Amino acid sequence: MALTLRRNQNALVQRTLAYQFQTRRCTDSTPEYWDAIMWCLTVRLAFSNEQDASPFIVSLSFSALNIIRTANT
Secondary structure: HHHHHHHHHHHHHHHHHHHHHHHHHHOOOOHHHHHHHHHHHHHHHHHHHOOOOOOHHHHHHHHHHHHHHOOOO
């Protein structure tokens, strides 16, 4: 059951990413947004695979989000 669920989630993520890249919505982002997407996704994938994200990666994700918050205020 869990393996089937994980396969379905992976298929959904692949379809979603393919759609995003096909429509070029993500590719028009600034480097700051790319950093935030990449580091936050890395942390979330680590936790979803029942692993601990390294403190360095977590700090990079917080830093990337703070840069965007500061720029948008």
